[in-house]
Amino acid sequence: MSRSIVIVGAGLAGLAAAFSARRAGRSVTVVSAGAGATALAPGAVDDVPWERAASAARVARVPLVRRPLAVDVAAFADALGLWSIGDDGADVARIATVAGVIRPARAHDRALLDLSTIRGVVIVPRAPRAAWDADALAATWGASPFARAQGLRFHAAEAALLRHKGERGIGELDLAARHDEGDRLDWLAARLREALVREAPRGVDAAAVLLGPWLGLAAPRAEALSARLGLSVGEALGGVGSAAGLRFEAARDRLLASLGVDVVVGRATRLEVEGARVALTVHGKSDLVVGDACVIACGGVAGGGIVYAGAGAPDRARAAFALSLDAPVDLAIGGVRVDVTSSLNGPDLDETAWPTPGAEGALERVGVRCDGARAAPGICAAGAAVADRPRTALEAVAAGLRAGREA
């Protein structure tokens, strides 16, 4: 009988762990309780937090280039089929955010528009939706140092993208879902073509079209549209819970199915290690999920994995932070165990919780204490669940792959 691995969490880290464990011939069960950070993130994929990468490049006066991806990370990305990862050493991708910033990214969801290769005019269609003021966004993006250095110009243009009046007020995911419907892509292409034709006589020679985060939930819509219009079309990066997260979930489910992984939907509440076996209790299920080793990939504070507990909640008052499942591992910040209780309910967060230009915030650093991938005998941890690792997508993948192998 092959060794069996139990994985808690189906974000990027858990998925990557499942991927490498299956590749190594193990049988795998993933237990997961719904959306985590991966499913909420808007689609930029970094190896190190982009602000850090950008400021390091600035200090060293070197251009920001894509750092090489490990072979197994590239293979995983390929199997997931969701991202545009570019060539090692090439310029990093540049993504426009709906907040008006143009930021670098190592890789990205394929529906997002990469501005790094575009020169000339980017059309920003006007759409009567809150938070999408094409004129203000075009002005803000256009004024960014990147756009100025690259000679990129942003041009707001009239385009009747909404099909019904009711679409002004619906949520972004709903609008995105509508772009998956039947002939909607044709319709959108026709409207954009009209807009381009209207702008051409005004001397606007468009190189790309930048849309809000509502291009669709199904995978490469942007590519189909780009092919049809003969120029790059893509989305701007949206906020928490935009379409990119749903695209991830769809791609993940396809990958898990093709890998032949058992999936248990439910919240793990307790993890026990008995000799060489691990046993996981899942809320509401009578059978334990058992295996030879376990990977904790239940996300960071953000993922819902770690609960900030304290004096106010007597049942959890023991520790300032607690893992959402009861497991025999230590939590740490900066390599030091967190068992202090000082401020309102836990460590003194007043000054340290949020990041500053020089340092990461405490909430980004708290997690399972690990030596490599190993957290305790029989238990590995990966992704945002681990203390003091960068909270990035590619870090979660790399750590997941390693944990899957080690487990």
Place this chain on the structure above:
Amino acid sequence: MDVVVLGGGVNGTGVARDASMRGLKVALFERNDLAFGASGNSSGMIHGGPRYLVYDPAVTATSCRDSGNIQAIAPHLLFRIPFLMPVADRGPKMRIFFDLLDGFFEAYDQYQPLKRGKPHARLSQAEVRELEPGLTGDLVGAMSFDEWGIDGARLCVANAVDARERGASVRVGCTVTAIDRRPDGAVEAVRFRDRVTGEVGRLTTKVVVNATGAWAPLTASLGGLAPERARVRPGKGIHVLFDRRLTNYAISAFAIDGRQMFLLPWENLTVLGTTDDDYYGDLDHVRATSEEVRYLVESIARVFPSIHGARAIGTFAGVRPTLYAYGPIEEALSREHEIIDHAEHGAPGLYSMVGGKLASYRLFAESMTDELARVFRLPGRCATHTTALPGGDEAADPFAMATRLGVDAVATRRLVYRHGSRSARVEDRMLARPREGVTVCACEPVLEAEVRYVLANELARSVEDVARRTRLGLGACGGMRCAARCGQIVAEELGLPPREGVAQAIRFVTKQARTRVPALGPDQARQEAIAMASARAELGIAATADEDDEEPP
């Protein structure tokens, strides 16, 4: 200028209005923003303060009387707050105390007509439980009493806007750096510096009114006086905001150390307050600490334990400029005000307004302006209690407006609350440009037209200023959804570089987060971390806006 007023709190704007109404040439300088200090961070109660009744009934009477006046000139800004004061049953002593309390409130009832309040009621334990099921423990019963609330920031803005419309010059974000005096000691001019543009200037004037609240001693020293000449006791107070209405009534309770405190449903939120501690830190950066938050939460939990399960979404803090008196314990300090004529310190023409309360600002401003009238030999009398503040002249119907505009009535109700009859001006914008009918901040909610209106007409210069005037970004989302959009609008309306809008959004989001973290409770850390990740992904919180995506040279 005849008069230069320093400070855009309720006292400074109140004097600027009164003096302008009486025909003086007035300039007001505000270092940060209108209502930046105590006035925008108070508990917002226009009360006579029953707690002053015992040792200082004069404060109670003046405050109650002027509460009635403020209701008359700004009816849109006031809202009734019915309070419950539960009394725990801890033996016969408490039952005697309950009877005493009854008598006390009977005395307070005398003042209620002055402010259109209802007389108190003595409630049994069963009645209390029915009204407020969340109150636990054995109770002797509870007293009910009536107070009024106000949005202090709106009150300052209304006074400043009115002063301006009557000819005053009002400069925000502009700090006075020196008060120049002639060789004979008399006031001659003020020097100022715009903290955004760096512009400096000098303005000659006959009189300077120092209405800088807790900053008053520092301000006095700008005129070469010893700071003690305008001494105040800086009493820091904090509030915790929760994401929903936790109770039906406001609850008045006693803290662990016997101080009085309250839990107050406020629009769609709940406010828990407040503390009173000596504060000698930086007045431009007053923030709640987790120690203070814990003190309040643990205190109210004794009567309202489910507070532990509530979600705190932020804190706000201010420093009271309390009259200085040597030695007494903090709670017993009087809130009465005093006008200091610095002629007695060799500086004729310089006055300091110290102490005071939101509730009695108008009276305080009236006394100050009476003094100015004497100096300038003006015939006119004070009319600030009979002349409506902007928006206070007529009632507006939020429901009819919602129908006319096709927007949510929740949004128009807030709009009418903040602007009174002047909400019609915001409506006109929307009718002329329907695009401005979109919601910028969904939590509160705030419409784009209002954001543009306050930038064009209410002296707002930044995302933070807009938030102070409209409550944009102060709800459950902490500005995550709306700060960037608001920054774009600020840049557009004020003709700033678009990147400045992004920089302001980053500053606002970070500042809001700093007020939130001291109150982070169980289960809220994840929301916070998601907010952090999201701010990082979209804006880049740990980079400065000018550099975030700059190419190497």
